[in-house]
C-alpha cells in the first residue's frame with residue numbers, strides 16, 4: 904500500500920571530508936494512522952545511506968516498509 908506523506912525535511916550536514924551534503928527525511932503516516940514511518944536518506948558525498956523505521960510497534964511487526972510503501976509480512 905502507498906503511505907501518505909505528512910512532512911519532508913532536509914538537514915544540512917558538514918559531511919565526512921568530501922564536501923557537505925544533506926540528510927533528507929520523509930515522514931509518512933503509519934498504515935494504522937496512529938504513528939509515523941520515517942524514511943531517512945543521507946545525501947552526503949562518499950556516504951550514502953538510507954534507513955526506514957516506524958514509530959508504531961504493531962505496524963512495525965506487521966509490515967515491511969519501503970520508501971512510501973508498506974507491504975504486509977506473510
Ligand SMILES: [Zn+2]
Nearest residue numbers: 933935959962
Ligand atoms: Zn501503526
